[in-house]
Amino acid sequence: MSDVDRNVGGLDRTGRIVVGLVAVIAGIVALSGYWAVGIAVGIVALVVGAVLLVTGTTQKCPINEAVGVDTTE
Template sequence: MNKNVGGIDRTGRIVIGIIAGIAGIAALLGYWGAGAVIGGVALVVGVILLVTGTTQKCPINEAVGIDTTERGK
């Protein structure tokens, strides 16, 4: 699988992934009153965003044909 995530897309995924992961952990531990389900969803979304941002590979982008790297412009 070729890299298809770059630039602002990559940075945004990493930053939002960290924020969502922290929010998910806080909700699961009871520090944030969003509930366990919301916390679990936020944690999963955060991990997915972090993985796709750091590896620069997104299967959904590939399926749709989106490439945000310099090569894709």
């Protein structure tokens, strides 16, 4: 992937990956019944976590692109 295609980097990328992992784990724990927050919260956590992981690892965020934000350094 060329630098032109990327718009997520630095602390933004690291934060997305870390928070994404935590959210995915929380979603799995909630959906498996070990955390009584409800199925809806588990699903939302799982989806949000997955989106953060994908945008962090690919370094490409469509929302950043739409609003003209580039956190690569």
